Amino acid sequence: MNVLFISRSKTGRPHPFVEEQAIALEHAAGIKIEHFLVRSNGLKGYTKAAYGLYHHLKRHPVDLIHAHYGLSGLLAVLSRLLFRHNLKIIITYHGSDINKPSERRFSLLASRLADHNILVSSKMLSYITARSTVLPCGTNTEIDLVYRDPARAHYGWGANDFVILFASRFDLPVKDPEFALEVVKAFSEETTRSVKFLELKGYSREQVTKLMQAADALLMCSKTEGSPQVIKEAIVNALPVIANDVGDVKLICGQVDHCFIVPKSMEAYVERLHMLSKTFPRIQNREPVLTQYSNKYISEKLLSIYERVLLKPVPVLS
Structure with a gap:
């Protein structure tokens, strides 16, 4: 055919x-x-x-x-x-x-x-x-979780660096980057961590995989979504997610640990970032996404x- x-x-x-x-x-x-x-x-x-x-x-x-x-x-x-x-x-x-x-x-x-x-x-x-x-x-689920340490070393990120990935580019208004930047600014002012905030722009698929394994949180605060690929990709790469209830995010996260659906408020996002920055956890239960997506x-x-x-x-x- x-x-x-x-x-x-x-x-x-x-x-x-x-x-x-x-x-x-x-x-x-x-x-x-x-x-x-x-x-x-x-x-x-x-x-x-x-x-x-x-x-x-x-x-x-x-x-x-x-x-x-x-x-x-x-x-x-x-x-x-x-x-x-x-x-x-x-x-x-x-x-x-x-x-x-x-x-x-x-x-x-x-x-x-x-x-x-x-x-x-x-x-x-x-x-x-x-x-x-x-x-x-x-999404591609045949990914090995082997890149975190070498990728962090490659980017020069140390033990005190807390790296947040934005779920898209900063130049897309529908993704509400202004809100995200305000959240990260507020969090940065309250934490002793060295905070880095990166947009997902201009990277190859292989680079995104390594970035997601090296980073410590994915932040989504979109005004609208469908079934966002970036959430699935983050889970496959064991990257904790903080997102508002938009599109199918709640359905995708389902039974996945460290995939937080929060109200779209500064306080809710900052609270979860503080929690993640204390222990740098990774997603353990990727299975729902590995099987269904x-x-x-x-x-x-x-x-x-x-x-x-x-x-x-x-x-x-x-």
Whole structure:
């Protein structure tokens, strides 16, 4: 089976979690995944992409289109209407495409024209219910916990350094970096630890893994989320989490220790940071995430959706 993944990208490569999902599908069932990337935003960018998609499909026939994010999905369904192909289309909505009002209307239009919709969080069901399945993205769970000491030595972090990772970049307002910076400032003024606060920006996947194992806490305080990958990745790397109840964070943390869901108040966050800074604990019970959010497990669920949409079985590789 040949499947075309459509997604936005400014780097020339798919988002890491999209690429990892494709690799997991290829390993699980021998599916051949191709990527079509939307490189420009706006009407002009998507119009250009529509014609590019048409020519791509003429040169590279596929059995199914799987679009990631609502705008990419809208491109796929409108391309089908314009150029009259009959390929089945599945769209995965990742959160921002539903949570942002400016994108929501386009996502909802795409959902009405798609053959099936995948929602990474059950909270999206208030917007999309028809022909839909709740299925979060998986994450790489095949990671050894061996990097903490060498990574801390590499970055020059000593025994008194308390390293906090922000759950995203500082330039994304939806992640509320201003609140996070205020929390860390208040904590820094009260503790004897040498506090370092880093944004997750510009790192490779391998570097993020090492950073998460070397750091002492992950801080999330987003205004909206879907099923945040960064929380799953932190747990896989045994990094304690402090987050507000946003998106599927509470569901992901579930029975995981040292994964704290707190009210979005300065006092609540600072209190947990003080607690973690006393003993530098690591997450011990990673099993709920390792079993429920592994790329392998999610790819098997995704294959069953492909089968239902195409009305034919997909052979799974042994």
